[in-house]
Amino acid sequence: MTRVVAWARGFAPTVVALGVALLVTALFILIIGENPLAALRALFDFGESPTAQANSLGVWINRAAPLFLSGLAVSVGFRMGLFNIGVEGQYRIATVIAAGVGAAIVAPAPLHVLVIILVAMLAGAAYAAIPAVLKVTRGVSEVISTIMLNSIAIGIAAYLIRRPFADPDLGEGENTTTRDLPESGRIPGINDLFGLLGLEEPRRPVYGFVFIAILVGIVMAVVLSRTRFGFELRTSGLNPSAATANGVSASSMTIKAMVLSGALAGLVGLPELLGESFRFSGESFVAGYGFTGIAVALLGRNRPLGIAGAALLFSFLDRAGPRLQSEGIPPAAVVIMQGIIVLCVVIVDEIGRRRLLRAEERRARVEDPQTVTEEVAS
């Protein structure tokens, strides 16, 4: 029972933040002279025909999967007090290498997919190891180095699809891409599952990778809360000096956390690669998940379950973008709403933290009037 209460109390600030965000967005929509209630209706409008509804549901799931993985990758860094802005570059490198290697090898179906996933994780981890080593050996801030590496990743990816991974059958004057993954290297969509649940089947493939993403989330939840590594990671993040005093090496934890973060980042591009595009090309590659992942991790408070919820919320809003446009509301409304939600959560969290501190202070004074507490900001 107490656990349920504690859980509800932990969840309450998010609900408050969501409410405030909705109100602020409504105000914004009023200012531009549109109807907020119509916008709210459009937000929950999944379309009229059963096919359109199934399509919307598919879009929702498809967008949530990469956002969840990206949020997860960022959160591992956050837990340790590292700001990995490089998820963006890490997943670009990982996706292009996975696409290139996947198209080059021949293997039976489950093994082929497994190899592609491992290659992507290794590539992401290796690219994330660069800022980690720079930080540990030379003291370079990971914020700076990962931002720079994001730009470098774009160049490397463009080179890789032009030279070693280029599709040799491309005609002159066509944009370069990698070759298509063979059938054995693809993950079939879960559209049939919609039929089993009594829904119409969506027209676009719904990524089967979503189950792998869920599995990864569960593994991460266990690793973070039930293993020695998870404990050391959290300790290093909460109190670095205490961790060091207890024999946790800060530099080895930095490298481990960044490498794990990079390995998770390597998965971000795979739902699309293995489920729909089957190849890497500059124009179809969806960039930006790495940055949105930062907001998703913040909103989910760096906990896997929270991140899953945040990813679902973000993709739910993204999905509504075109519907809002039908109501005459610019697509920027969605971006504004997402931004305000994150802002509200951060503010509400901070208010909650200060309240907790003051309550603690009061309790200490009551128990021992001699206690001198440092003044906390009001």
Added chain:
Amino acid sequence: MRRVMKLAAGFAAAAVMLAGCASDDDGDAGTSETGGSEDASVGLAFDVGGRGDLSFNDSAAAGIERAADELGITFQELSPNEDGSNRADLLRQLADEGHNPVIGIGYAFGADMDTVAAEYPDVQFVRIDGGPSELENVAVMTFADEQGSFLMGVAAALKSESGMIGLIGGNEGAVINAFAAGFKQGVAAVDPAIQVQDQRLAPGEDARGFDDAAGARVAAEAMYQSGIDVIYTPAGQSNIGTFQAAAAADAWAIGTDSDQWETAGDPELQAHILSSMLKRVDNAVFESVSTFLEEGALESTAYDLSTDGVGYATSGGFIDDITDQLDDYKQQIIDGEIEVSRTE
């Protein structure tokens, strides 16, 4: 804390009240576009950036608005999200809502449009710009970028005093490569000795180079300092950076897509915009709609110099002295005496 909560509560109440007021008089406006005599309703999906880019999308918007005025059609427009990942969903939504034809602006709709068109065989899809499609219900309106660029190359070579010419492109994708190839052939047609310095703002097919005015300005400043006195700039919204550098260096720049002398608006910049390669996206959109209304079907069409699908702008009057020569080259291209290649 309590004060914060009070404030929040008051704020929330005010917002709800305002929302209530608005819903009274707003009704369900916003969904209706121009009411027309015909019941044809056109769906239009913009490229990333949507309306207001002063270039490609705005040209398409001008075309659809002209169609609404002159043909009495209604239309619904949608813009993709920032990363362009929902292009296919926009097309599906437009088809689901019963719009026909459904028009996608920009080559990036390529694969997505083919996928969606296969799902809706009864709907006519139109792609403005981009590669060919094998589907019967997809008509692709292509532009001979290389032909228009050829003429700009001729103009640059004739106007350059230093004999050094530059090009600042958005990226290394196939479309910009065609611009660059045509331009260089035009320069070489006047003076084969001139080397064109070719610089791109982003590697590969990365689209960020089309929205990097600062990068364009740095690149252009370096070029002008090295003695280059004309720069051709197929780089979308980045072009403004090149124009600023041209004004600062008192040299020439050549715009693309729209008549950028008009869109730049600022007299200081206008004095340095020699000409612009016009890509008549508006014509392609308008003609797609009107042909579809008349015939119920659409064929893929190439917009080139012979149909005035591409051309050049004379605003500012800076190239009035060479239009005879330009038109001479234009005629030779139309007659097939000069063949302009899309690749170098």
